[in-house]
Amino acid sequence: MGAKVGFAKVFEHELHAIAERRVAVGQELPTAQSGAAPSADRGLVGLALSGGGIRSATFNLGLLQSLARNDSFKRFDYLSTVSGGGYIGSCLTSLLQSEKAGVGKEQFPFRFDGQTERAEVAHLRKHREYLAPRFGLLRTGAWRLLSTYLVGLLLSLTTVVSLIAFAASIGIWLYPAVFGVVAEAMGESAVEGAHLFDHPFDHGGVLFAPAMLSFVGWLACFGLAFFGIPAMVTLRVRRLLTGLQGSLLRASFVLLVLGAIPMIFAAVDEALGYPVLDDPAFWIAFLGSTLSLSRLGRLADAARSLRGRLSRWAVVAAAWLFAFLLVFAVLYFVWAARQDWDVVATFSGVIVLVLAFTTGANDFSMFWFYRDRLSEAYVVVRDDEAAPPRCADELRVTDARSKGAPIHLLGTTVNLPGDGELALRGRRADLFSVSPFFAGSERTGYRPTREWEEGKMTLASAMAISGAATNPQYGPSTSRPLAFLMGLFNVRLGAWVENPAREHRAIYRMRFFRRLLRFWPWYLVKELLGVVDSDSRLVNLSDGGHIENLGVYELLRRGCKLVVASDAGADPDRGFSDLGIALRLARIDLGVQVEFPPGALDMLVPDGKGISRAHVARGRIRYPLGDGTEEIGTFVYVKPGVVSKDPRDVHAYRVLNPDFPHESTVDQFFSEAQFESYRELGYRAGKEAIDVIRGKAGDVG
Numbered sequence: 001m002g003a004k005v006g007f008a009k010v011f012e013h014e015l016h017a018i019a020e021r022r023v024a025v026g027q028e029l030p031t032a033q034s035g036a037a038p039s040a041d042r043g044l045v046g047l048a049l050s051g052g053g054i055r056s057a058t059f060n061l062g063l064l065q066s067l068a069r070n071d072s073f074k075r076f077d078y079l080s081t082v083s084g085g086g087y088i089g090s091c092l093t094s095l096l097q098s099e100k101a102g103v104g105k106e107q108f109p110f111r112f113d114g115q116t117e118r119a120e121v122a123h124l125r126k127h128r129e130y131l132a133p134r135f136g137l138l139r140t141g142a143w144r145l146l147s148t149y150l151v152g153l154l155l156s157l158t159t160v161v162s163l164i165a166f167a168a169s170i171g172i173w174l175y176p177a178v179f180g181v182v183a184e185a186m187g188e189s190a191v192e193g194a195h196l197f198d199h200p201f202d203h204g205g206v207l208f209a210p211a212m213l214s215f216v217g218w219l220a221c222f223g224l225a226f227f228g229i230p231a232m233v234t235l236r237v238r239r240l241l242t243g244l245q246g247s248l249l250r251a252s253f254v255l256l257v258l259g260a261i262p263m264i265f266a267a268v269d270e271a272l273g274y275p276v277l278d279d280p281a282f283w284i285a286f287l288g289s290t291l292s293l294s295r296l297g298r299l300a301d302a303a304r305s306l307r308g309r310l311s312r313w314a315v316v317a318a319a320w321l322f323a324f325l326l327v328f329a330v331l332y333f334v335w336a337a338r339q340d341w342d343v344v345a346t347f348s349g350v351i352v353l354v355l356a357f358t359t360g361a362n363d364f365s366m367f368w369f370y371r372d373r374l375s376e377a378y379v380v381v382r383d384d385e386a387a388p389p390r391c392a393d394e395l396r397v398t399d400a401r402s403k404g405a406p407i408h409l410l411g412t413t414v415n416l417p418g419d420g421e422l423a424l425r426g427r428r429a430d431l432f433s434v435s436p437f438f439a440g441s442e443r444t445g446y447r448p449t450r451e452w453e454e455g456k457m458t459l460a461s462a463m464a465i466s467g468a469a470t471n472p473q474y475g476p477s478t479s480r481p482l483a484f485l486m487g488l489f490n491v492r493l494g495a496w497v498e499n500p501a502r503e504h505r506a507i508y509r510m511r512f513f514r515r516l517l518r519f520w521p522w523y524l525v526k527e528l529l530g531v532v533d534s535d536s537r538l539v540n541l542s543d544g545g546h547i548e549n550l551g552v553y554e555l556l557r558r559g560c561k562l563v564v565a566s567d568a569g570a571d572p573d574r575g576f577s578d579l580g581i582a583l584r585l586a587r588i589d590l591g592v593q594v595e596f597p598p599g600a601l602d603m604l605v606p607d608g609k610g611i612s613r614a615h616v617a618r619g620r621i622r623y624p625l626g627d628g629t630e631e632i633g634t635f636v637y638v639k640p641g642v643v644s645k646d647p648r649d650v651h652a653y654r655v656l657n658p659d660f661p662h663e664s665t666v667d668q669f670f671s672e673a674q675f676e677s678y679r680e681l682g683y684r685a686g687k688e689a690i691d692v693i694r695g696k697a698g699d700v701g
Contacts, residue, residue, distance in 0.1 A: 002444030038559030045557035049085025051545035056084030066686025127377035371464035411544030415473030418531035475546030494542035612641035
């Protein structure tokens with residue numbers, strides 16, 4: 001496998017592809033610049049379609065129709081999509097694989113002539129309830145969804161419980177075997193096997209010996225620091241010394257807890273007079289804590305009110321309680337069966353090995369169900385005008401390119417909560433993009449897509465990863481206790497993929513060794529504990545919106561002269577939070593400033609009657625140059641909102657549904673009226689965006 005490359009190599013390759021694209025559509029070539037550094041003077045044009053589930057996909061369908069009808073879509077060199085924007089972006093990318101399809105207004109797959117709706121649009125309209133198109137108590141789709149979740153839940157729980165049981169049973173054997181010598185040194189009789197735990201209060205010295213030894217090591221380091229030795233050595237040595245101190249103190253605490261566990265179990269049994277697992281109160285608390293599962297999919301969303309914050313903390317507390325009680329129950333069971341620790345270890349170890357070599361890291365999560373539903377709805381091709389669209393599920397990302405089409409950048413998040421890099425500690429993640437040419441991030445480096453994941457990554461899978469909104473690893477909002485609970489209960493839509501930073505030797509091509517090197521129970525543990533880092537052989541990807549939901553970062557990074565950003569994320573309060581996050585990241589990382597004239601964004605905010613004054617605001621991009629000067633670009637910001645001149649049926653839908661056009665993203669089951677209202681609103685917003693680009697609009701910035 002080839003070596004990873006930096007962004008400069010990625011951009012250089014893209015410039016060659018853009019030159020070929022422009023020749024195909026009869027446009028001027030990008031202005032030549034020395035090297036491959038991004039520059040607004042190249043005249044690159046990018047379109048960003050934000051996250052927002054089916055709301056974003058449907059709104060942006062209308063936007064694309066409008067751009068194509070005015071023959072403007074063929075101007076775009078890049079199509080950057082995130083999450084729901086990736087649904088419709090991937091749909092367009094797959095449809096453009098047809099020889100008769102193109103980016104011009106006469107060949108555009110979604111084109112609308114004002115009379116007959118094309119089969120491609122009719123297909124999307126029929127799949128407006130893509131997760132379960134035939135949902136109902138007796139419908140196969142509903143039971144398939146339930147069955148998929150239950151199978152994954154069973155496998156997830158089995159794996160986690162088996163890992164805990166295996167570790168605990170090995171501990172019962174290893175603990176006295178290693179530290180039995182301490183008992184002899186203290187004048188006690190030799191302690192062997194599980195007998196140490198029969199009467200734990202009689203062997204406190206042995207149980208706490210590891211913790212005491214670790215604490216003595218910490219005291220030794222403390223003594224070195226106290227007597228001023230660090231002042232006489234280098235910063236590196238002082239860092240090593242303080243790091244060792246911290247590790248020893250942490251080890252002391254962990255070993256103290258492990259030593260106390262047998263005493264706790266014995267004390268509880270003695271106090272109750274019967275095994276604690278026979279106590280109904282234990283199971284009432286255990287089952288009561290599972291009530292937090294009802295909100296697992298939304299816990300990482302920011303709470304906007306005091307009540308919301310209190311509710312979130314209540315769920316966090318319940319998650320901690322559940323995790324504690326589950327681990328407590330498994331450890332208690334192993335402790336109760338300590339005389340047969342070898343049987344428990346063998347049985348649980350075999351379960352883990354069988355699952356590890358017969359399934360994969362993504363096989364039993366909800367990823368495949370979600371991916372397949374999306375694929376059936378959005379990754380389609382049309383062979384000829386007489387045939388309806390068909391699913392193109394096997395279309396690979398490397399093949400998802402066509403003459404004249406923009407380079408499609410699918411935005412995802414690589415979750416790195418365990419990474420030691422200071423710059424990532426606040427974000428806990430990095431932006432990870434996938435295109436037909438390269439895949440990767442600044443933190444991991446980039447790998448040619450034909451080599452990454454052995455070139456087998458399909459467009460449907462990349463689209464689903466980009467839209468994996470519910471995942472234990474959640475970018476900056478990752479919470480370790482909630483990650484444990486969500487991973488345990490298989491609330492996972494993200495995926496584990498190859499790390500572009502890692503080299504693969506020839507042995508990796510052999511299936512057995514690949515399974516061994518990608519031993520997924522280890523990665524499941526890392527996911528549960530929230531310690532995923534950039535050095536792992538596999539990295540965890542999730543929804544691109546977990547770090548940047550607008551999709552403009554990659555376009556600003558490439559120095560696009562014109563950026564059109566469609567922000568269809570849920571924003572009922574018009575706080576423009578996704579815009580704010582994107583622009584803040586661009587300023588911190590790239591030094592790029594995007595500025596709007598005073599009052600420009602205010603025109604997108606509805607009045608007391610729910611009516612906005614515009615769909616679009618225009619801003620200025622300021623690209624810094626090394627010599628203190630700057631280049632200027634244009635930022636066209638599109639925001640869903642109902643204006644007075646929009647069609648009457650759109651106004652009628654808004655009256656009946658006051659949250660429109662910012663209804664909850666949780667709603668992924670659109671009615672016909674809902675679908676058409678968002679599509680038509682996107683079409684009208686697209687017309688206004690074209691006027692802004694051409695300078696024909698009124699006061700929009």
